[in-house]
Amino acid sequence: MAYKDLSRFISDLEKRNLIDIIDVEVDPELEITEIADRVSKKFGKALKFNNVKGSEFPLVINTLGTYERLNLGLGVESLDDIAEEIEDYLDLSAYVTLKGKIKAIPKLAPLPFIxxxxxxxxxxxxxxxxxxxxxxxxxxxxxxxxxxxxxxxxxxxxxxxxxxxxxxxxxxxxxxxxxxxxxxxxxxxxxxxxxxxxxxxxxxxxxxxxxxxxxxxxxxxxxxxxxxxxxxxxxxxxxxxxxxxxxxxxxxxxxxxxxxxxxxxxxxxxxxxxxxxxxxxxxxxxxxxxxxxxxxxxxxxxxxxxxxTIVGKPPMEDCYLGKATERIFLPLMKMQCPEIVDIDFPLEGVFHNCAIVSIKKAFPLHANKVLYSLWG
Known part of the structure:
Protein backbone atom coordinates (compact mmCIF):
# COMPACT_ATOMS: atom_id res chain seq x y z
CA MET A 1 0.00 0.00 0.00
CA ALA A 2 1.46 3.36 -1.05
CA TYR A 3 0.61 6.26 1.24
CA LYS A 4 -0.20 9.52 -0.51
CA ASP A 5 1.24 11.64 2.26
CA LEU A 6 2.30 11.75 5.90
CA SER A 7 -1.22 12.57 7.10
CA ARG A 8 -2.66 9.38 5.62
CA PHE A 9 0.14 7.32 7.16
CA ILE A 10 -0.58 8.87 10.56
CA SER A 11 -4.29 8.10 10.13
CA ASP A 12 -3.47 4.47 9.40
CA LEU A 13 -1.23 4.29 12.47
CA GLU A 14 -4.16 5.57 14.54
CA LYS A 15 -6.49 2.90 13.12
CA ARG A 16 -3.93 0.20 13.95
CA ASN A 17 -3.27 1.58 17.46
CA LEU A 18 0.39 2.16 16.58
CA ILE A 19 0.54 5.80 17.68
CA ASP A 20 -0.15 7.59 20.96
CA ILE A 21 -1.89 10.97 20.81
CA ILE A 22 -0.79 13.48 23.46
CA ASP A 23 -3.07 16.49 24.02
CA VAL A 24 -1.38 18.05 27.07
CA GLU A 25 1.04 20.89 26.38
CA VAL A 26 4.68 19.87 25.84
CA ASP A 27 7.79 21.99 25.44
CA PRO A 28 9.74 21.62 22.17
CA GLU A 29 12.93 22.40 24.07
CA LEU A 30 14.21 19.07 25.48
CA GLU A 31 10.87 17.75 26.79
CA ILE A 32 9.73 16.12 23.52
CA THR A 33 13.17 14.52 23.19
CA GLU A 34 12.98 13.10 26.71
CA ILE A 35 9.59 11.52 26.03
CA ALA A 36 10.51 10.19 22.58
CA ASP A 37 13.84 8.82 23.80
CA ARG A 38 12.14 6.94 26.63
CA VAL A 39 9.51 5.51 24.28
CA SER A 40 12.10 4.53 21.66
CA LYS A 41 14.16 2.61 24.19
CA LYS A 42 11.08 0.55 25.02
CA PHE A 43 10.31 -0.09 21.31
CA GLY A 44 7.14 1.91 21.82
CA LYS A 45 4.62 3.59 19.58
CA ALA A 46 4.83 6.61 17.33
CA LEU A 47 3.91 9.87 19.08
CA LYS A 48 1.73 12.77 18.00
CA PHE A 49 1.79 15.91 20.11
CA ASN A 50 -1.23 18.11 19.42
CA ASN A 51 -0.32 20.92 21.79
CA VAL A 52 3.31 22.01 21.38
CA LYS A 53 4.18 25.14 23.33
CA GLY A 54 4.50 28.19 21.07
CA SER A 55 3.09 26.58 17.91
CA GLU A 56 -0.31 25.96 16.37
CA PHE A 57 0.91 22.88 14.47
CA PRO A 58 0.88 19.29 15.74
CA LEU A 59 4.16 17.35 15.77
CA VAL A 60 4.85 13.67 15.06
CA ILE A 61 7.97 11.73 16.01
CA ASN A 62 9.13 8.10 16.00
CA THR A 63 6.73 7.27 13.14
CA LEU A 64 9.12 4.70 11.62
CA GLY A 65 10.71 3.64 14.90
CA THR A 66 9.91 -0.09 14.79
CA TYR A 67 10.20 -2.77 12.10
CA GLU A 68 6.40 -3.06 12.08
CA ARG A 69 5.84 0.63 11.32
CA LEU A 70 8.72 0.79 8.83
CA ASN A 71 7.39 -2.22 6.93
CA LEU A 72 3.92 -0.69 6.98
CA GLY A 73 5.27 2.61 5.69
CA LEU A 74 7.07 0.91 2.80
CA GLY A 75 4.12 -1.34 2.04
CA VAL A 76 5.79 -4.71 2.68
CA GLU A 77 5.59 -7.59 5.13
CA SER A 78 9.37 -7.61 5.47
CA LEU A 79 12.27 -5.46 4.24
CA ASP A 80 13.64 -8.60 2.62
CA ASP A 81 10.63 -8.56 0.27
CA ILE A 82 12.09 -5.45 -1.38
CA ALA A 83 15.56 -7.00 -1.54
CA GLU A 84 14.23 -10.19 -3.12
CA GLU A 85 12.34 -8.20 -5.73
CA ILE A 86 15.47 -6.20 -6.63
CA GLU A 87 17.50 -9.41 -6.75
CA ASP A 88 14.92 -10.85 -9.12
CA TYR A 89 15.22 -7.81 -11.39
CA LEU A 90 19.01 -8.09 -11.37
CA ASP A 91 19.03 -11.79 -12.31
CA LEU A 92 20.15 -11.38 -15.93
CA SER A 93 19.86 -15.11 -16.61
CA ALA A 94 16.08 -14.71 -16.44
CA TYR A 95 16.15 -12.60 -19.63
CA VAL A 96 18.39 -14.78 -21.79
CA THR A 97 15.79 -17.01 -23.46
CA LEU A 98 12.67 -15.90 -25.30
CA LYS A 99 10.56 -17.75 -22.75
CA GLY A 100 12.35 -15.93 -19.95
CA LYS A 101 11.78 -12.56 -21.61
CA ILE A 102 8.07 -13.25 -22.00
CA LYS A 103 7.77 -14.39 -18.39
CA ALA A 104 9.53 -11.18 -17.30
CA ILE A 105 6.96 -8.88 -18.93
CA PRO A 106 4.50 -8.79 -15.98
CA LYS A 107 7.41 -8.24 -13.60
CA LEU A 108 8.83 -5.32 -15.59
CA ALA A 109 5.49 -3.78 -16.61
CA PRO A 110 5.18 -1.43 -13.58
CA LEU A 111 8.64 0.12 -14.02
CA PRO A 112 7.65 2.83 -16.56
CA PHE A 113 5.16 4.15 -14.00
CA ILE A 114 7.61 4.86 -11.20
CA THR A 309 13.10 12.80 14.77
CA ILE A 310 15.91 12.53 17.29
CA VAL A 311 19.20 10.66 17.15
CA GLY A 312 21.24 9.25 20.00
CA LYS A 313 22.15 5.96 21.59
CA PRO A 314 20.27 3.11 19.88
CA PRO A 315 17.60 2.00 19.50
CA MET A 316 16.26 5.13 17.82
CA GLU A 317 14.10 5.77 14.77
CA ASP A 318 17.14 6.29 12.51
CA CYS A 319 18.32 2.74 13.30
CA TYR A 320 15.36 1.29 11.44
CA LEU A 321 15.99 3.49 8.40
CA GLY A 322 19.55 2.18 8.47
CA LYS A 323 18.25 -1.39 8.61
CA ALA A 324 16.17 -0.67 5.51
CA THR A 325 19.34 0.32 3.68
CA GLU A 326 21.10 -2.83 4.90
CA ARG A 327 18.39 -5.13 3.53
CA ILE A 328 17.39 -3.22 0.38
CA PHE A 329 20.93 -2.70 -0.88
CA LEU A 330 22.20 -6.20 -0.10
CA PRO A 331 21.50 -7.44 -3.69
CA LEU A 332 23.63 -4.62 -5.09
CA MET A 333 26.48 -5.50 -2.74
CA LYS A 334 26.17 -9.11 -3.87
CA MET A 335 26.53 -7.98 -7.48
CA GLN A 336 29.88 -6.42 -6.64
CA CYS A 337 30.94 -9.21 -4.29
CA PRO A 338 29.11 -12.44 -5.25
CA GLU A 339 30.77 -14.25 -2.35
CA ILE A 340 28.69 -12.27 0.16
CA VAL A 341 25.96 -14.41 1.73
CA ASP A 342 24.46 -11.87 4.13
CA ILE A 343 25.31 -8.75 6.07
CA ASP A 344 24.25 -7.30 9.40
CA PHE A 345 24.68 -3.78 10.71
CA PRO A 346 24.01 -4.17 14.46
CA LEU A 347 21.99 -1.34 15.92
CA GLU A 348 24.76 -0.87 18.49
CA GLY A 349 27.15 0.13 15.70
CA VAL A 350 24.80 2.97 14.66
CA PHE A 351 25.59 2.16 11.00
CA HIS A 352 28.98 3.82 11.14
CA ASN A 353 31.37 1.53 12.96
CA CYS A 354 30.30 -2.10 12.73
CA ALA A 355 29.29 -4.55 10.00
CA ILE A 356 29.10 -8.34 10.27
CA VAL A 357 29.52 -10.02 6.87
CA SER A 358 28.96 -13.66 6.00
CA ILE A 359 30.82 -14.93 2.90
CA LYS A 360 31.45 -18.11 0.93
CA LYS A 361 35.16 -18.39 1.62
CA ALA A 362 37.12 -19.88 -1.30
CA PHE A 363 40.77 -19.05 -0.55
CA PRO A 364 43.06 -17.72 2.20
CA LEU A 365 42.49 -14.05 3.11
CA HIS A 366 39.28 -14.05 1.07
CA ALA A 367 37.68 -12.00 3.84
CA ASN A 368 40.27 -9.28 3.22
CA LYS A 369 39.20 -9.00 -0.42
CA VAL A 370 35.57 -8.52 0.60
CA LEU A 371 36.56 -6.06 3.30
CA TYR A 372 38.50 -3.86 0.89
CA SER A 373 35.64 -4.02 -1.63
CA LEU A 374 33.12 -2.84 0.95
CA TRP A 375 35.43 -0.07 2.12
CA GLY A 376 35.89 1.07 -1.47
Whole structure:
Protein backbone atom coordinates (compact mmCIF):
# COMPACT_ATOMS: atom_id res chain seq x y z
CA MET A 1 0.00 0.00 0.00
CA ALA A 2 1.46 3.36 -1.05
CA TYR A 3 0.61 6.26 1.24
CA LYS A 4 -0.20 9.52 -0.51
CA ASP A 5 1.24 11.64 2.26
CA LEU A 6 2.30 11.75 5.90
CA SER A 7 -1.22 12.57 7.10
CA ARG A 8 -2.66 9.38 5.62
CA PHE A 9 0.14 7.32 7.16
CA ILE A 10 -0.58 8.87 10.56
CA SER A 11 -4.29 8.10 10.13
CA ASP A 12 -3.47 4.47 9.40
CA LEU A 13 -1.23 4.29 12.47
CA GLU A 14 -4.16 5.57 14.54
CA LYS A 15 -6.49 2.90 13.12
CA ARG A 16 -3.93 0.20 13.95
CA ASN A 17 -3.27 1.58 17.46
CA LEU A 18 0.39 2.16 16.58
CA ILE A 19 0.54 5.80 17.68
CA ASP A 20 -0.15 7.59 20.96
CA ILE A 21 -1.89 10.97 20.81
CA ILE A 22 -0.79 13.48 23.46
CA ASP A 23 -3.07 16.49 24.02
CA VAL A 24 -1.38 18.05 27.07
CA GLU A 25 1.04 20.89 26.38
CA VAL A 26 4.68 19.87 25.84
CA ASP A 27 7.79 21.99 25.44
CA PRO A 28 9.74 21.62 22.17
CA GLU A 29 12.93 22.40 24.07
CA LEU A 30 14.21 19.07 25.48
CA GLU A 31 10.87 17.75 26.79
CA ILE A 32 9.73 16.12 23.52
CA THR A 33 13.17 14.52 23.19
CA GLU A 34 12.98 13.10 26.71
CA ILE A 35 9.59 11.52 26.03
CA ALA A 36 10.51 10.19 22.58
CA ASP A 37 13.84 8.82 23.80
CA ARG A 38 12.14 6.94 26.63
CA VAL A 39 9.51 5.51 24.28
CA SER A 40 12.10 4.53 21.66
CA LYS A 41 14.16 2.61 24.19
CA LYS A 42 11.08 0.55 25.02
CA PHE A 43 10.31 -0.09 21.31
CA GLY A 44 7.14 1.91 21.82
CA LYS A 45 4.62 3.59 19.58
CA ALA A 46 4.83 6.61 17.33
CA LEU A 47 3.91 9.87 19.08
CA LYS A 48 1.73 12.77 18.00
CA PHE A 49 1.79 15.91 20.11
CA ASN A 50 -1.23 18.11 19.42
CA ASN A 51 -0.32 20.92 21.79
CA VAL A 52 3.31 22.01 21.38
CA LYS A 53 4.18 25.14 23.33
CA GLY A 54 4.50 28.19 21.07
CA SER A 55 3.09 26.58 17.91
CA GLU A 56 -0.31 25.96 16.37
CA PHE A 57 0.91 22.88 14.47
CA PRO A 58 0.88 19.29 15.74
CA LEU A 59 4.16 17.35 15.77
CA VAL A 60 4.85 13.67 15.06
CA ILE A 61 7.97 11.73 16.01
CA ASN A 62 9.13 8.10 16.00
CA THR A 63 6.73 7.27 13.14
CA LEU A 64 9.12 4.70 11.62
CA GLY A 65 10.71 3.64 14.90
CA THR A 66 9.91 -0.09 14.79
CA TYR A 67 10.20 -2.77 12.10
CA GLU A 68 6.40 -3.06 12.08
CA ARG A 69 5.84 0.63 11.32
CA LEU A 70 8.72 0.79 8.83
CA ASN A 71 7.39 -2.22 6.93
CA LEU A 72 3.92 -0.69 6.98
CA GLY A 73 5.27 2.61 5.69
CA LEU A 74 7.07 0.91 2.80
CA GLY A 75 4.12 -1.34 2.04
CA VAL A 76 5.79 -4.71 2.68
CA GLU A 77 5.59 -7.59 5.13
CA SER A 78 9.37 -7.61 5.47
CA LEU A 79 12.27 -5.46 4.24
CA ASP A 80 13.64 -8.60 2.62
CA ASP A 81 10.63 -8.56 0.27
CA ILE A 82 12.09 -5.45 -1.38
CA ALA A 83 15.56 -7.00 -1.54
CA GLU A 84 14.23 -10.19 -3.12
CA GLU A 85 12.34 -8.20 -5.73
CA ILE A 86 15.47 -6.20 -6.63
CA GLU A 87 17.50 -9.41 -6.75
CA ASP A 88 14.92 -10.85 -9.12
CA TYR A 89 15.22 -7.81 -11.39
CA LEU A 90 19.01 -8.09 -11.37
CA ASP A 91 19.03 -11.79 -12.31
CA LEU A 92 20.15 -11.38 -15.93
CA SER A 93 19.86 -15.11 -16.61
CA ALA A 94 16.08 -14.71 -16.44
CA TYR A 95 16.15 -12.60 -19.63
CA VAL A 96 18.39 -14.78 -21.79
CA THR A 97 15.79 -17.01 -23.46
CA LEU A 98 12.67 -15.90 -25.30
CA LYS A 99 10.56 -17.75 -22.75
CA GLY A 100 12.35 -15.93 -19.95
CA LYS A 101 11.78 -12.56 -21.61
CA ILE A 102 8.07 -13.25 -22.00
CA LYS A 103 7.77 -14.39 -18.39
CA ALA A 104 9.53 -11.18 -17.30
CA ILE A 105 6.96 -8.88 -18.93
CA PRO A 106 4.50 -8.79 -15.98
CA LYS A 107 7.41 -8.24 -13.60
CA LEU A 108 8.83 -5.32 -15.59
CA ALA A 109 5.49 -3.78 -16.61
CA PRO A 110 5.18 -1.43 -13.58
CA LEU A 111 8.64 0.12 -14.02
CA PRO A 112 7.65 2.83 -16.56
CA PHE A 113 5.16 4.15 -14.00
CA ILE A 114 7.61 4.86 -11.20
CA UNK A 115 8.91 8.12 -12.70
CA UNK A 116 7.83 11.35 -10.95
CA UNK A 117 4.69 13.07 -12.16
CA UNK A 118 4.65 16.87 -12.39
CA UNK A 119 1.46 18.63 -11.35
CA UNK A 120 0.36 22.24 -11.53
CA UNK A 121 -1.55 22.48 -8.25
CA UNK A 122 -0.51 20.93 -4.96
CA UNK A 123 -1.62 20.59 -1.33
CA UNK A 124 1.81 21.77 -0.16
CA UNK A 125 1.02 25.21 -1.66
CA UNK A 126 -2.44 25.72 -0.18
CA UNK A 127 -0.91 28.44 2.01
CA UNK A 128 1.97 30.68 0.88
CA UNK A 129 3.45 32.95 3.52
CA UNK A 130 6.49 34.92 4.55
CA UNK A 131 9.09 32.90 6.42
CA UNK A 132 8.83 32.62 10.18
CA UNK A 133 10.38 29.48 11.62
CA UNK A 134 9.28 30.58 15.10
CA UNK A 135 5.78 29.37 14.19
CA UNK A 136 6.95 25.78 13.66
CA UNK A 137 7.32 23.37 16.64
CA UNK A 138 11.04 22.88 15.98
CA UNK A 139 12.74 20.99 18.79
CA UNK A 140 15.96 21.39 20.71
CA UNK A 141 17.06 17.80 21.10
CA UNK A 142 19.84 17.66 23.71
CA UNK A 143 21.07 20.06 26.42
CA UNK A 144 24.37 21.05 24.78
CA UNK A 145 23.01 21.36 21.22
CA UNK A 146 23.82 24.61 19.46
CA UNK A 147 20.12 25.43 19.20
CA UNK A 148 16.92 24.08 17.70
CA UNK A 149 17.24 21.73 14.74
CA UNK A 150 15.03 20.66 11.86
CA UNK A 151 15.97 16.99 11.93
CA UNK A 152 13.87 15.35 9.20
CA UNK A 153 14.27 17.67 6.19
CA UNK A 154 14.29 16.57 2.55
CA UNK A 155 16.76 19.03 1.01
CA UNK A 156 16.20 19.46 -2.74
CA UNK A 157 18.89 20.97 -4.95
CA UNK A 158 19.48 21.12 -8.71
CA UNK A 159 22.72 20.53 -10.59
CA UNK A 160 23.47 23.75 -12.55
CA UNK A 161 25.27 21.81 -15.29
CA UNK A 162 22.81 19.05 -16.19
CA UNK A 163 19.61 20.12 -14.41
CA UNK A 164 19.31 16.87 -12.44
CA UNK A 165 17.75 17.20 -9.03
CA UNK A 166 19.14 15.70 -5.86
CA UNK A 167 17.55 15.20 -2.48
CA UNK A 168 19.32 14.39 0.75
CA UNK A 169 18.66 14.64 4.46
CA UNK A 170 20.89 17.21 6.18
CA UNK A 171 20.09 18.67 9.57
CA UNK A 172 19.23 22.38 9.69
CA UNK A 173 20.19 24.37 12.78
CA UNK A 174 17.81 27.29 13.24
CA UNK A 175 19.59 30.65 13.62
CA UNK A 176 16.54 32.91 13.45
CA UNK A 177 13.09 33.00 11.84
CA UNK A 178 14.54 33.17 8.30
CA UNK A 179 17.91 31.37 8.36
CA UNK A 180 19.35 27.97 9.22
CA UNK A 181 22.62 26.15 8.86
CA UNK A 182 23.06 23.70 5.98
CA UNK A 183 24.98 20.69 7.26
CA UNK A 184 26.59 19.48 4.02
CA UNK A 185 29.49 17.10 4.65
CA UNK A 186 32.28 17.16 2.05
CA UNK A 187 31.31 13.73 0.66
CA UNK A 188 27.60 14.51 0.20
CA UNK A 189 26.01 15.12 -3.22
CA UNK A 190 24.45 18.36 -2.01
CA UNK A 191 27.90 19.69 -1.16
CA UNK A 192 29.18 18.74 -4.63
CA UNK A 193 26.35 20.70 -6.25
CA UNK A 194 27.12 23.60 -3.92
CA UNK A 195 30.73 23.63 -5.14
CA UNK A 196 29.50 23.77 -8.76
CA UNK A 197 27.50 26.90 -7.97
CA UNK A 198 30.55 28.38 -6.28
CA UNK A 199 32.60 27.90 -9.46
CA UNK A 200 29.84 29.52 -11.51
CA UNK A 201 29.54 32.38 -9.03
CA UNK A 202 25.77 31.91 -8.79
CA UNK A 203 23.51 31.92 -5.77
CA UNK A 204 22.27 28.39 -5.09
CA UNK A 205 18.50 27.78 -4.94
CA UNK A 206 17.30 25.25 -2.36
CA UNK A 207 13.87 23.92 -1.43
CA UNK A 208 13.29 21.83 1.70
CA UNK A 209 10.28 19.52 2.12
CA UNK A 210 9.07 18.70 5.64
CA UNK A 211 6.71 15.77 5.98
CA UNK A 212 6.26 13.30 3.12
CA UNK A 213 5.07 9.73 2.78
CA UNK A 214 7.40 7.12 4.35
CA UNK A 215 8.87 5.86 1.05
CA UNK A 216 9.86 9.38 -0.01
CA UNK A 217 11.40 10.09 3.39
CA UNK A 218 13.41 6.89 3.23
CA UNK A 219 14.52 7.53 -0.37
CA UNK A 220 16.12 10.81 0.75
CA UNK A 221 18.40 8.81 3.07
CA UNK A 222 19.25 6.02 0.62
CA UNK A 223 22.87 5.73 -0.66
CA UNK A 224 21.94 5.90 -4.34
CA UNK A 225 24.37 6.44 -7.24
CA UNK A 226 24.41 10.06 -8.44
CA UNK A 227 22.66 9.22 -11.72
CA UNK A 228 19.58 7.79 -9.99
CA UNK A 229 16.94 10.31 -8.94
CA UNK A 230 15.75 9.67 -5.40
CA UNK A 231 12.17 10.41 -6.46
CA UNK A 232 12.35 7.60 -9.04
CA UNK A 233 13.52 5.28 -6.27
CA UNK A 234 10.66 6.50 -4.06
CA UNK A 235 8.26 5.78 -6.94
CA UNK A 236 9.68 2.27 -7.19
CA UNK A 237 9.14 1.68 -3.47
CA UNK A 238 5.63 3.14 -3.63
CA UNK A 239 4.75 1.34 -6.87
CA UNK A 240 3.32 4.63 -8.08
CA UNK A 241 4.89 7.95 -9.06
CA UNK A 242 5.72 10.73 -6.63
CA UNK A 243 3.79 13.85 -7.57
CA UNK A 244 6.03 16.92 -7.83
CA UNK A 245 5.19 20.60 -8.11
CA UNK A 246 7.41 23.55 -9.03
CA UNK A 247 8.52 25.69 -6.09
CA UNK A 248 7.00 29.16 -5.92
CA UNK A 249 10.32 31.06 -5.92
CA UNK A 250 12.67 28.77 -7.90
CA UNK A 251 12.72 26.00 -10.52
CA UNK A 252 13.12 23.09 -8.09
CA UNK A 253 10.32 20.52 -8.04
CA UNK A 254 9.21 19.29 -4.62
CA UNK A 255 6.77 16.62 -3.35
CA UNK A 256 3.27 17.98 -3.99
CA UNK A 257 1.86 16.30 -0.89
CA UNK A 258 4.50 17.49 1.58
CA UNK A 259 3.30 19.19 4.77
CA UNK A 260 5.64 22.21 4.56
CA UNK A 261 8.08 23.55 1.94
CA UNK A 262 10.88 25.97 2.84
CA UNK A 263 12.09 27.82 -0.26
CA UNK A 264 15.22 29.90 -0.40
CA UNK A 265 18.88 29.97 -1.29
CA UNK A 266 22.39 29.37 -0.01
CA UNK A 267 24.76 32.33 -0.30
CA UNK A 268 28.04 30.98 -1.67
CA UNK A 269 30.31 33.29 0.33
CA UNK A 270 28.65 32.92 3.71
CA UNK A 271 29.60 30.44 6.42
CA UNK A 272 28.38 30.32 10.00
CA UNK A 273 29.17 28.22 13.05
CA UNK A 274 26.93 25.14 13.19
CA UNK A 275 26.67 22.76 16.16
CA UNK A 276 27.33 21.11 18.51
CA UNK A 277 24.69 18.43 17.92
CA UNK A 278 23.87 15.34 19.98
CA UNK A 279 24.54 12.57 17.48
CA UNK A 280 23.99 8.86 16.76
CA UNK A 281 26.79 7.63 19.02
CA UNK A 282 25.52 9.30 22.16
CA UNK A 283 28.25 11.95 21.89
CA UNK A 284 28.08 15.48 20.52
CA UNK A 285 29.44 16.18 17.05
CA UNK A 286 31.60 19.30 17.21
CA UNK A 287 30.84 22.78 15.95
CA UNK A 288 32.20 23.78 12.55
CA UNK A 289 31.62 26.32 9.80
CA UNK A 290 28.84 25.49 7.31
CA UNK A 291 26.84 27.27 4.59
CA UNK A 292 23.71 29.23 5.54
CA UNK A 293 20.22 28.62 4.15
CA UNK A 294 18.14 31.80 3.69
CA UNK A 295 14.39 31.15 3.53
CA UNK A 296 12.36 33.39 1.21
CA UNK A 297 8.95 31.70 1.36
CA UNK A 298 7.20 28.98 3.32
CA UNK A 299 4.38 27.09 1.65
CA UNK A 300 2.24 24.50 3.40
CA UNK A 301 -1.01 22.63 3.65
CA UNK A 302 -3.90 24.34 5.40
CA UNK A 303 -3.63 21.86 8.29
CA UNK A 304 -0.09 20.50 8.21
CA UNK A 305 1.66 18.12 10.60
CA UNK A 306 5.27 18.88 11.51
CA UNK A 307 7.56 15.80 11.42
CA UNK A 308 10.73 15.42 13.42
CA THR A 309 13.10 12.80 14.77
CA ILE A 310 15.91 12.53 17.29
CA VAL A 311 19.20 10.66 17.15
CA GLY A 312 21.24 9.25 20.00
CA LYS A 313 22.15 5.96 21.59
CA PRO A 314 20.27 3.11 19.88
CA PRO A 315 17.60 2.00 19.50
CA MET A 316 16.26 5.13 17.82
CA GLU A 317 14.10 5.77 14.77
CA ASP A 318 17.14 6.29 12.51
CA CYS A 319 18.32 2.74 13.30
CA TYR A 320 15.36 1.29 11.44
CA LEU A 321 15.99 3.49 8.40
CA GLY A 322 19.55 2.18 8.47
CA LYS A 323 18.25 -1.39 8.61
CA ALA A 324 16.17 -0.67 5.51
CA THR A 325 19.34 0.32 3.68
CA GLU A 326 21.10 -2.83 4.90
CA ARG A 327 18.39 -5.13 3.53
CA ILE A 328 17.39 -3.22 0.38
CA PHE A 329 20.93 -2.70 -0.88
CA LEU A 330 22.20 -6.20 -0.10
CA PRO A 331 21.50 -7.44 -3.69
CA LEU A 332 23.63 -4.62 -5.09
CA MET A 333 26.48 -5.50 -2.74
CA LYS A 334 26.17 -9.11 -3.87
CA MET A 335 26.53 -7.98 -7.48
CA GLN A 336 29.88 -6.42 -6.64
CA CYS A 337 30.94 -9.21 -4.29
CA PRO A 338 29.11 -12.44 -5.25
CA GLU A 339 30.77 -14.25 -2.35
CA ILE A 340 28.69 -12.27 0.16
CA VAL A 341 25.96 -14.41 1.73
CA ASP A 342 24.46 -11.87 4.13
CA ILE A 343 25.31 -8.75 6.07
CA ASP A 344 24.25 -7.30 9.40
CA PHE A 345 24.68 -3.78 10.71
CA PRO A 346 24.01 -4.17 14.46
CA LEU A 347 21.99 -1.34 15.92
CA GLU A 348 24.76 -0.87 18.49
CA GLY A 349 27.15 0.13 15.70
CA VAL A 350 24.80 2.97 14.66
CA PHE A 351 25.59 2.16 11.00
CA HIS A 352 28.98 3.82 11.14
CA ASN A 353 31.37 1.53 12.96
CA CYS A 354 30.30 -2.10 12.73
CA ALA A 355 29.29 -4.55 10.00
CA ILE A 356 29.10 -8.34 10.27
CA VAL A 357 29.52 -10.02 6.87
CA SER A 358 28.96 -13.66 6.00
CA ILE A 359 30.82 -14.93 2.90
CA LYS A 360 31.45 -18.11 0.93
CA LYS A 361 35.16 -18.39 1.62
CA ALA A 362 37.12 -19.88 -1.30
CA PHE A 363 40.77 -19.05 -0.55
CA PRO A 364 43.06 -17.72 2.20
CA LEU A 365 42.49 -14.05 3.11
CA HIS A 366 39.28 -14.05 1.07
CA ALA A 367 37.68 -12.00 3.84
CA ASN A 368 40.27 -9.28 3.22
CA LYS A 369 39.20 -9.00 -0.42
CA VAL A 370 35.57 -8.52 0.60
CA LEU A 371 36.56 -6.06 3.30
CA TYR A 372 38.50 -3.86 0.89
CA SER A 373 35.64 -4.02 -1.63
CA LEU A 374 33.12 -2.84 0.95
CA TRP A 375 35.43 -0.07 2.12
CA GLY A 376 35.89 1.07 -1.47
Missing amino acids: FPKKVGKAPCQEVVEEPNLDKLPIIKCWPQDGGKYITLPLVFTKDPENGQQNVGMYRLQVYDKKTTGMHWHLHKDGREIYEKYRKLGKRMPVSVALGSDPATIYAATAPLPKMIDEMIFAGYLRKKPVELVKSVTNDIYVPANAEFILEGYVDLDELRLEGPFGDHTGYYSLSDMYPVFHIEKITRKERPIYPT
